[in-house]
Amino acid sequence: MRTILYLATALCVMGLAFWAYHVNYATxxxxxxxxxxxxxxxxxxxxxxVLRAExxxxxxxxxxxxxxxxxxxxxxxxxxxxxxxGSAAQxxxxxxxxxxxxxLVGGLDMPAxxxxxxxxxxxxxxxxDMP
Amino acid sequence: xxxxxxxxxARILSARAKGExxxxxxxxxxxxxxxxxxxxxxxxxxxxxFLMGLVFLAAxxxxxxxxxxxxxxxxxxxxxxxxxxxxLAQRADIVDREGRVLATxxxxxxxxxxxxxxxxxxxTAAKLVKIFPDLNHDRLLKDFTTGRKFVWIxxxxxxxxxxxxxxxxxxxxxxxxxxxRLYPNGAxxxxxxxxxxxxxxxxxxxxxxxxxxxxxxxxGWLRDPANNGAPLKLSIDLSIQSAVEEILAGxxxxxxxxxxxxxxxxxxxGEIVAMASLPDFDPNxxxxxxxxxxxxxxxxxNRAVQGVYELGSTFKIFAVSQALELGLVxxxxxxxxxxxxxxxxxxxxxxxxxxxxxxVTDVIVNSSNVGTARIVQMIGPQKQKEFLGKLGFLAPTPxxxxxxxxxxxxxxxxxxxxxxxxxxxxxxxxxxxxxxxxAYATIANGGRKVTPTLVHxxxxxxxxxxxxxxxxxxxxxxxxxxxxxxxxxxxxxKGYQVAGKTGSADxxxxxxxxxxxxxxxxxxxxxxxxxxxxxxxxSLDEPSTFVAGEDRRTAGWTAVPVAAEVIRRIAPLLGLxxxxxxxxxxxxxxLVSAKKN
Numbered sequence: 001m002r003t004i005l006y007l008a009t010a011l012c013v014m015g016l017a018f019w020a021y022h023v024n025y026a027t028x029x030x031x032x033x034x035x036x037x038x039x040x041x042x043x044x045x046x047x048x049x050v051l052r053a054e055x056x057x058x059x060x061x062x063x064x065x066x067x068x069x070x071x072x073x074x075x076x077x078x079x080x081x082x083x084x085x086g087s088a089a090q091x092x093x094x095x096x097x098x099x100x101x102x103x104l105v106g107g108l109d110m111p112a113x114x115x116x117x118x119x120x121x122x123x124x125x126x127x128x129d130m131p
Numbered sequence: 132x133x134x135x136x137x138x139x140x141a142r143i144l145s146a147r148a149k150g151e152x153x154x155x156x157x158x159x160x161x162x163x164x165x166x167x168x169x170x171x172x173x174x175x176x177x178x179x180x181f182l183m184g185l186v187f188l189a190a191x192x193x194x195x196x197x198x199x200x201x202x203x204x205x206x207x208x209x210x211x212x213x214x215x216x217x218x219l220a221q222r223a224d225i226v227d228r229e230g231r232v233l234a235t236x237x238x239x240x241x242x243x244x245x246x247x248x249x250x251x252x253x254x255t256a257a258k259l260v261k262i263f264p265d266l267n268h269d270r271l272l273k274d275f276t277t278g279r280k281f282v283w284i285x286x287x288x289x290x291x292x293x294x295x296x297x298x299x300x301x302x303x304x305x306x307x308x309x310x311x312r313l314y315p316n317g318a319x320x321x322x323x324x325x326x327x328x329x330x331x332x333x334x335x336x337x338x339x340x341x342x343x344x345x346x347x348x349x350x351g352w353l354r355d356p357a358n359n360g361a362p363l364k365l366s367i368d369l370s371i372q373s374a375v376e377e378i379l380a381g382x383x384x385x386x387x388x389x390x391x392x393x394x395x396x397x398x399x400x401g402e403i404v405a406m407a408s409l410p411d412f413d414p415n416x417x418x419x420x421x422x423x424x425x426x427x428x429x430x431x432x433n434r435a436v437q438g439v440y441e442l443g444s445t446f447k448i449f450a451v452s453q454a455l456e457l458g459l460v461x462x463x464x465x466x467x468x469x470x471x472x473x474x475x476x477x478x479x480x481x482x483x484x485x486x487x488x489x490x491v492t493d494v495i496v497n498s499s500n501v502g503t504a505r506i507v508q509m510i511g512p513q514k515q516k517e518f519l520g521k522l523g524f525l526a527p528t529p530x531x532x533x534x535x536x537x538x539x540x541x542x543x544x545x546x547x548x549x550x551x552x553x554x555x556x557x558x559x560x561x562x563x564x565x566x567x568x569x570a571y572a573t574i575a576n577g578g579r580k581v582t583p584t585l586v587h588x589x590x591x592x593x594x595x596x597x598x599x600x601x602x603x604x605x606x607x608x609x610x611x612x613x614x615x616x617x618x619x620x621x622x623x624x625k626g627y628q629v630a631g632k633t634g635s636a637d638x639x640x641x642x643x644x645x646x647x648x649x650x651x652x653x654x655x656x657x658x659x660x661x662x663x664x665x666x667x668x669x670s671l672d673e674p675s676t677f678v679a680g681e682d683r684r685t686a687g688w689t690a691v692p693v694a695a696e697v698i699r700r701i702a703p704l705l706g707l708x709x710x711x712x713x714x715x716x717x718x719x720x721x722l723v724s725a726k727k728n
Contacts, residue, residue, distance in 0.1 A: 046238050056232035056315035061373035079374075079700055082626045082709040 137161060221310055222339050223353045224362040225324065227369040228587045234324055237313045240293050240306040242285040243334065246275045249303030259284065262295045286329060287311050307334045314414045320372050322408045322433040323585060325533065326417040342417065345585060347533035366402035366587040371395065374700050375405040382693030383409055383671060390672035392434035392564050393697065398572040398663050400591045401581035408434040436530060436538045439561040443636030444498045445655040446557035448606055450507050451495055452574060453518045455602045459509045462492045462605055468502040477549055479504050495609040496617035498633065500556045507555035512546045521580065521597045522570040524562050530583045538563040557634055568668045571655050575663035578603040611660045618687040622656060622695045626709025627702050631656025633686035649673045652686035654694040658702065659710060669694040
């Protein structure tokens with residue numbers, strides 16, 4: 001009886017030792033993995049910083065201004081002016097639903113041509129209607 | 132265990148037969164038993180002591196071993212959770228109020244040499260000079276060949292240069308990683324940002340420290356790892372700052388000014404949305420400060436904060452506001468305005484003679500020095516000083532720039548009656564344009580004191596009431612009249628109901644007295660007057676323009692048109708809708724795109 005007890009205790013100790021070592025090695029593995037991931041995060045973060053800096057550099061106002069001037073023929077961009085503000089009342093109401101034959105087109109009363117629709121910006125449409 | 136009886140029968144019987152006392156046997160046995168018991172107890176105690184000694188020995192050995200390992204192994208930083216210092220950049224970014232990057236870090240390399248490890252010092256020196264033409268060949272050769280152990284060659288090199296140096300292939304050339312400060316927008320907001328340089332330098336890293344501007348003022352904060360890499364959010368708006376600088380530069384050129392400054396401030400929070408000072412510089416390549424001459428000639432000089440000037444007639448509105456607040460006058464009170472006005476041995480003159488008397492509103496509209504001096508006389512020097520103190524004119528501005536304490540206002544040595552009269556129309560007290568912006572914001576927001584700040588804070592704490600809301604409203608109405616029918620008529624931007632005041636102050640000679648042909652032209656204004664949102668201060672240093680047949684230097688002809696253009700450009704960017712009632716061209720949406728449809 002006593003022998004069995006001793007044997008069981010010894011086995012238990014061995015089992016626990018095995019478990020403890022196992023956990024230890026697992027922890028070390030995880031730590032190595034964590035270090036790798038941290039290094040990876042660091043290098044990615046560094047890359048991200050470079051990309052952000054590059055984005056900010058490419059989008060610096062001086063450069064954008066020059067690009068706008070260079071591409072004036074194609075884009076025709078001008079600084080925002082007070083005259084560009086409009087009021088909601090100036091936007092045309094959508095035509096009554098009965099008049100609609102094709103699919104709904106941006107709430108404008110323009111004829112939809114056989115499903116193929118050319119979208120025209122609202123403000124331009126309104127301007128053409130103005131006297 | 133077989134227990135020995137104390138009175139064994141055999142021995143008792145034989146003792147009795149011999150006539151001995153059998154009790155002696157019992158005593159002897161008791162003694163023997165006691166001795167045996169003692170012996171066992173002693174050996175048990177000995178065993179325990181031995182065990183105890185072993186335990187202590189083991190404990191001490193463990194401690195000793197641990198101490199030996201700790202002493203014998205290289206130190207390792209404890210690894211906590213979260214991002215380690217290696218991951219976070221060492222200096223936080225600076226962003227504008229929309230989160231656009233104003234200052235960030237870029238990883239680069241420093242180049243150094245260990246001449247003892249070099250194979251071909253002479254050839255290496257020659258090749259290095261080819262890559263970096265600014266290096267001195269003889270100096271490099273001397274460093275490499277005279278037995279120096281360590282030589283810094285370049286503090287920052289680009290990846291292309293790194294590759295070229297790699298291609299030299301000399302093992303004595305080594306690289307150290309560096310984080311360098313980068314200002315991607317170049318000269319935009321240069322004076323606000325300041326600049327940075329390397330502090331303590333090692334092979335593996337170098338600390339970056341701020342040298343001026345917010346970089347220096349927030350140096351500790353930017354380097355504090357406790358912020359977990361959070362960027363510093365300024366109140367500056369990059370697109371507005373850029374537009375203001377562009378227009379200001381154009382205006383400065385057009386008006387032949389030698390310097391210019393502009394400040395745009397939120398009237399309620401005191402947040403500076405744009406602050407420009409020209410000429411400016413590129414913080415990526417910060418010029419050296421001047422060692423002699425006037426510091427204001429250096430592009431490093433921040434005219435908006437460091438430059439203290441007599442700001443001229445822009446001060447008149449403070450005298451009038453105070454008189455209104457004290458109940459001394461109303462906007463229609465008539466004030467004697469005969470020019471020149473004689474006071475002791477002093478004479479106060481107006482630009483034109485405006486007749487015998489003017490209403491208080493017209494004193495402001497026509498910018499009458501005499502009228503203002505009369506109003507200041509009613510207030511008295513002591514009260515005037517107190518009021519200007521409340522508006523912040525007696526101390527440097529508390530803005531978060533390292534240069535702010537140097538922008539100390541110049542006050543008269545003795546605040547006498549005549550100096551109070553001249554201060555009333557902006558002479559005799561020098562203050563920075565930022566002081567003026569802060570004071571105008573106080574009037575524009577309904578009389579509450581504001582603290583100028585460069586940091587964006589969504590929470591806002593209203594300041595103390597300096598003038599009543601009613602007085603502020605009346606002062607604004609007067610400033611509106613200056614624009615509609617007074618000296619700042621060019622500032623009437625359609626749709627934005629600008630209110631403001633011009634100031635053209637003769638510049639003070641360093642030798643004493645005033646220049647005849649050098650002025651500081653300032654426009655101080657707020658818009659829209661119905662519900663003021665922003666204050667704009669724009670100053671031109673020594674402007675002069677030839678308009679309508681004569682040379683013009685006054686602010687109405689120089690600073691005001693530039694300020695109007697600034698407002699016309701930035702108000703839409705600030706998201707302010709023009710007021711349709713003052714916008715006659717707003718009958719329909721106009722097609723402003725230049726593209727042909």
